[in-house]
Amino acid sequence: MNSISLQQVSKSFGTKEVLKDISLTIPSGEIFGLLGPSGAGKTTLIKIMTGQLSYTGAAEIMGKSCDRLDRSIYSDIGMVMDNSGLYERLSCYDNLILFAKIHGISKEDVAKILQRVGLKDVKVLAGKLSKGMKQRLILARALLHHPKILFLDEPTSGLDPATANEIHSLLTELKNEGTTIFLTTHNMEEAHKLCDHIALLNEGVIVEFGIPDELCRKYNKENTITILDRNGNTVTFLNNSGAADRIAEYFANDNVEAIHSSEPNLETVFISLTGRELDI
Amino acid sequence: MRIPNITALFQKQIKDVLKNMPVLVLFIVYPIIAAVMTNAMSDQPEVGTMFLSIFATMHCAFTPIVATSSIIAEEKEKNTLRVLIMSNVTLREYLFSIGGFVLIATLITGSTFLLIQTQSLVKSLLFLASMGIGGLISIALGMCIGLLSKNAAAANGLAVPFGMVFAFLPMLANFNKGIEAVSRFTYGQQVSYLFAGKPFTVFGVVILCINFIALITVSTLLYKRSIAED
Numbered sequence: 001m002n003s004i005s006l007q008q009v010s011k012s013f014g015t016k017e018v019l020k021d022i023s024l025t026i027p028s029g030e031i032f033g034l035l036g037p038s039g040a041g042k043t044t045l046i047k048i049m050t051g052q053l054s055y056t057g058a059a060e061i062m063g064k065s066c067d068r069l070d071r072s073i074y075s076d077i078g079m080v081m082d083n084s085g086l087y088e089r090l091s092c093y094d095n096l097i098l099f100a101k102i103h104g105i106s107k108e109d110v111a112k113i114l115q116r117v118g119l120k121d122v123k124v125l126a127g128k129l130s131k132g133m134k135q136r137l138i139l140a141r142a143l144l145h146h147p148k149i150l151f152l153d154e155p156t157s158g159l160d161p162a163t164a165n166e167i168h169s170l171l172t173e174l175k176n177e178g179t180t181i182f183l184t185t186h187n188m189e190e191a192h193k194l195c196d197h198i199a200l201l202n203e204g205v206i207v208e209f210g211i212p213d214e215l216c217r218k219y220n221k222e223n224t225i226t227i228l229d230r231n232g233n234t235v236t237f238l239n240n241s242g243a244a245d246r247i248a249e250y251f252a253n254d255n256v257e258a259i260h261s262s263e264p265n266l267e268t269v270f271i272s273l274t275g276r277e278l279d280i
Numbered sequence: 281m282r283i284p285n286i287t288a289l290f291q292k293q294i295k296d297v298l299k300n301m302p303v304l305v306l307f308i309v310y311p312i313i314a315a316v317m318t319n320a321m322s323d324q325p326e327v328g329t330m331f332l333s334i335f336a337t338m339h340c341a342f343t344p345i346v347a348t349s350s351i352i353a354e355e356k357e358k359n360t361l362r363v364l365i366m367s368n369v370t371l372r373e374y375l376f377s378i379g380g381f382v383l384i385a386t387l388i389t390g391s392t393f394l395l396i397q398t399q400s401l402v403k404s405l406l407f408l409a410s411m412g413i414g415g416l417i418s419i420a421l422g423m424c425i426g427l428l429s430k431n432a433a434a435a436n437g438l439a440v441p442f443g444m445v446f447a448f449l450p451m452l453a454n455f456n457k458g459i460e461a462v463s464r465f466t467y468g469q470q471v472s473y474l475f476a477g478k479p480f481t482v483f484g485v486v487i488l489c490i491n492f493i494a495l496i497t498v499s500t501l502l503y504k505r506s507i508a509e510d
Contacts, residue, residue, distance in 0.1 A: 050366070074368040085359035087292065089299040094292070101288035102367050125299075141363075 002060075003028045003149050003180040004049060009057035011044055011204075018044050019204045021057070026197070028148075031171065031181040033191035033212075035266065036201035037276060042184035043081070045201075046151050049182070050077060062148065075103065078142035080135075081153045088127030092119055092137050095126050096144060103145040113140045118166055132163035139167065149180045156190060168194055188266035192216075198266070202274040212266060219269045222262040229255045281373050289369070289377035293351070297385070303347050307385055310339035311392040318396050328397060333475040334451045336393050336407070340386060340414035341468045342447035345422040346439045348382050352426025353435030371503060379419045386415040407475065413488060414471035418446065420495035427502040467491035 004026040011019040019041045026032045034042050047053040049061055051069035059066035062076060087095050093110070100110045114122055117136040126137060135155065142150060152171075156164035171181055171194055185191055191198050192212045200208040208215060225243060226236045227250050235250075237243035239261065250256050264272070297303050314335035318328040352375075355361035364374060390411045394404050421442060429435035450472035453460035463469040470484040 052366075071368050071370070074366055079366060081359075083359045085355075085361075085363055087296060087360060088358070089296050090292070094295055098288055098292045099367055101291075102285055102364075102369055104284070 001028050002026060003062060004032075004182065005058075005060045006045075006049075007058040009045075009048060009055050009059050011041075011048060011053065011055045017204060019048075019055070022204075022206055024199060024206070024209070026180060026182065028180050029175065029178045030196040031175050031183060031194050033195035033198040034182070034184045034201055035186060035188060035191050035198055035270065036184075037186055040201045041204045042201060043153055046079075046081070046153055046182065046184065050079065050151060075145060076148045077151065078145070078147035078149070079151045079153075080138050080142045080155050081151075082157065084138045084141075086126040086134060086137060089125060091123050091125055092129070092133075093122040095137060096141060099141050099144055105144055110144070113143055116140075117143070117170065132159045135159060135163070135167070139170070143174070147179065149182065150174065152181060152183045154185055155183065156185070156187065164190070188270070192266055200266075200270050200273060202270075202276070207273045208269065215269055216263040216265065219272055220261075220263045221272075224262040226260045226262070227256055228258040228260075230257055231255075232257075281370070281376060285369050285373045286377045286380070289364075289374060290381050293378065293381040297351075297381075303350060306343045306347050307389045310335045310343065311389055311396075314339075314393060315396050329476070330454065332393055332397055333472055334454065336390065336411065336475045337414070337450045337468055337472040338447040339390050339393070340411045340471060341418050341450075342443035344382050344386050344415045344418035345425070345443040345446070346436065347385075348378060348419050348422025349425035349429065349435040349439040350432050351378055351382070352423065353429040354432040356426075356429070357431035375423055375503065379423065382419050382422070383412065383415050387411060390415075403477070410471050410474035413474075414467060417467045417488070417492050417495060418443075420492065420499050421446070423499045424495060424502055427499065427505075 002025045004024065006022050006024045009019060009022040010017065022045065024032075034045065036042050044053065048055045048059055049066055051066050051073065054067060061069070061073065064070065064073060087098070090098075092114070096110045096114065097107070099105075100107070114120075117140040119133065119136050119140060126134065129137065139155065155171075156167055159167070168190065171183075175181060183191070183195065195212060197210065198212055198215070199206045210218070223239045224236050225239050225247065226234055227247065228234050229250065237246060247259075270276075297307075314332055317331040317335070321327040321331065352361070355364075355374075361374065365371065387408060391408060394407060399407065422439065425435055425438045425442065429438060446466055446468035449459060449463040449466060450469045453463045453469060453472075460469070464483075465487060467488050470487050473484060474480070
């Protein structure tokens, strides 16, 4: 079953077309990554899918048209947007208790969520939290009501690697529990590590779609294998049947320190498709 | 409207305002000034009554306008209002809880005026009813300003002049008949008459109703515009 389905979705602000004929289907229980530079239209697409913006084309979330979303859909989705506000004069706990009451969640569940996202000092005011801790609190709030679909807009942007890794682990756990996760990012490592499928978005157009590893192999133009031998020398072979015997010889002589194939990373794929970098 | 949502927002608002010094001060400043001024004029009871009427008018006109608009605009600015709406809270529930909170806070802090000058039970109830009427109209105006403004600074920029018109004009009218001729068309002046112990008049009731209906209509239009934007 598909959690999200978009068919030729377009969106314009005035005369500027920010999304052009976007078509995607996202099966339930997978992590989908939308990669693109700032201003590519990623947040606009999330707003369309969550019923916050009008559009042309056909968009459905959990089988319901996004232009006629019932308010009850908000019980099934969780959102972490880059501008998700917190009540800065309230403690972390009070911030969550408010939304727990709105969703009819028990205090015990609030404590479990706080533990799960790694927020220990719950009495501290939200305004005094570091960026990483604020992001954990926003994530806790989004997870409070056990949403079926989680929209994450740049969830680890500006976070230290340790915090980002903890959030990645949590997202993987959620996926294993059956939550569908729609993630936007311009961090290709994050997308490669987490996502089952990705789409590369540039200037409102999806320029490529697929499984991260397959995309990297598809755009492997060099198609070479490089061996670093025990003496520190590097030897590069074209990846064809002729190279097999020579590579086997290196292994037979126990002369392989490291071996690498030449697949590009997602950033290189994006640059080769669009001529621009992801983090601009 | 769902009661759990309204009570959750109401409780949140109590906790938030207790840590929001500018709004908290708004609720206590006029009763304190009234107490000081009335005490200073204790040998002239009629002047004390005038001070009570002046500051009670300011309390029920100025405070709810600025507090309501500032709370709503801050929630818009910090995006917490959008988060609430995306959590299945309706804008109507939100406005009802904020309006309810400001009205109750105005009445509770406003009841301290009754401690300054002893009055009969009937007069005390009439005093609180007048404060409730003035507060309600001011909350409607505060909602208009809050829904119209993009941030708290813009809301204050609008709310303070409006608050001054409705709260300070009645004070000036005490000393200038020309100003009173104009200000009697405002709800602030009519509420001020009630605080001063003047009886209800048909003209006064009509003015209060017109002010209330006009502001409720504008706030409803702005509410619908906000819904459409969302």
